[in-house]
Amino acid sequence: MSAPLELDGKRVLLGLTGGIACYKSAELVRLLTKAGAEVQVVMSEAAQEFITAVTMQALSGRPVVTSAWDDREPNNMAHINLTRGTDAIVIAPASADCIARLAQGRADDLLSLLCLARPWTAGEARCPLLVAPAMNREMWAHPATQRNVAQIVADGAVLLGPGHGDQACGEIGDGRMLEPAELLDDLIAFFQPKLLLGRTVLVTAGPTFEAIDPVRGITNLSSGKMGFAIARAAREAGAEVTLVAGPVDLPTPRGVRRIDVRSARQMHDAVLPLASGHDVFVATAAVADWRPATLAEHKIKKDGKKLAPTFELTENPDILAAVAALPLRPYCVGFAAESEQLLVHARAKLERKGIPLIVGNLGPATFGRDDNALLLVDAQTHRELPEGGGTADKLSLARLLVREIALRIVPHSV
Numbered sequence: 001m002s003a004p005l006e007l008d009g010k011r012v013l014l015g016l017t018g019g020i021a022c023y024k025s026a027e028l029v030r031l032l033t034k035a036g037a038e039v040q041v042v043m044s045e046a047a048q049e050f051i052t053a054v055t056m057q058a059l060s061g062r063p064v065v066t067s068a069w070d071d072r073e074p075n076n077m078a079h080i081n082l083t084r085g086t087d088a089i090v091i092a093p094a095s096a097d098c099i100a101r102l103a104q105g106r107a108d109d110l111l112s113l114l115c116l117a118r119p120w121t122a123g124e125a126r127c128p129l130l131v132a133p134a135m136n137r138e139m140w141a142h143p144a145t146q147r148n149v150a151q152i153v154a155d156g157a158v159l160l161g162p163g164h165g166d167q168a169c170g171e172i173g174d175g176r177m178l179e180p181a182e183l184l185d186d187l188i189a190f191f192q193p194k195l196l197l198g199r200t201v202l203v204t205a206g207p208t209f210e211a212i213d214p215v216r217g218i219t220n221l222s223s224g225k226m227g228f229a230i231a232r233a234a235r236e237a238g239a240e241v242t243l244v245a246g247p248v249d250l251p252t253p254r255g256v257r258r259i260d261v262r263s264a265r266q267m268h269d270a271v272l273p274l275a276s277g278h279d280v281f282v283a284t285a286a287v288a289d290w291r292p293a294t295l296a297e298h299k300i301k302k303d304g305k306k307l308a309p310t311f312e313l314t315e316n317p318d319i320l321a322a323v324a325a326l327p328l329r330p331y332c333v334g335f336a337a338e339s340e341q342l343l344v345h346a347r348a349k350l351e352r353k354g355i356p357l358i359v360g361n362l363g364p365a366t367f368g369r370d371d372n373a374l375l376l377v378d379a380q381t382h383r384e385l386p387e388g389g390g391t392a393d394k395l396s397l398a399r400l401l402v403r404e405i406a407l408r409i410v411p412h413s414v
């Protein structure tokens, strides 16, 4: 099953102001439209010095608006029409000058004018404004810019970035525009309901690797995708998220703090000191139950021996059970990867580990795949996700699970 279009049906007004980062906005339009958004581009005069309206029109599939005096609009009111029915204004790149204009409520160019004229209700923007600054580090650090940024945030704008790193001018510092993929992820997250705002969530993900000797070890087929999706969904829902990851090859979700570990004991040692400081613990990791009792210092050689070596195994600590037994414990969610009798095994595990919620899935059917089917089991009930059976992509499932967790830790919040 393919993942749903994340911005399907969303209408986004993309504003470009003067900055070399305009070249990245071409890619941003592609990503937004690929995600299902309808994109209307508005460019300032300075932006057109960096990239042409022709490029942006071709990529967005609609004429670019550059002037408040654009008489293609029947009522000649581009500054009003452009934001009505629009789900978000994203200004990327937002120059220092653009931010200063927004802070002052200026109305002498189309972009500042339409931001000023966007619809508000009782102080809350119905057409939200997201601003991705892009400028030289000295301009960004200047007290005037910082004052203006604080002002637009106080007025309800959402700041995306800026990033840190090499700048077009050759200097290094804060002020880079975020990469198009980062802006896309931030916009997708912006539209998610903030069900875990102010909450802290700790997630384990991936397999563990139990070394036999310096080059060999015992591991399993877990890809970490489900755990990473849960970390992302919790972050999108407004939580502060820490992800303790076994050896996987996956990018860290935006805004998530990641701690990499290898073995079950390392995962245990990373998780236990953090657990009491979190509201929720989601244990998705496929932790190896056993490890070799001794670690060979050097690679075990064949040395002409005919007999294969044998290993004694010793049990690894049960991280989830240890967290669930803490005097100050977070709300614990376990995963049960089974190969049969999902409900029976999941419920038994729920009781054995002393946790309020467990998520069953059929391990062999889901390891490494992008979709999954979950069975949510608590003390009283069980239900399928997605509802009615079938499978869904892991991010959609993760969002559904986050909603279920939010319902259980904050009754009646949804």
Ligand code: CTP
Residues within 6 Å of the ligand: 204, 264, 283, 284, 285, 286, 287, 288, 289, 316, 317, 318, 319, 320, 321, 333, 334, 335, 336, 337, 349
């Ligand atoms: N888990 C853990 N630490 C372990 C083993 C498991 O934290 N040493 C967590 C997993 O992250 C998962 C849950 O416990 O959330 C269930 O793990 P699983 O290995 O499926 O269950 P076990 O209790 O090991 O039972 P069995 O292997 O018999 O199925």
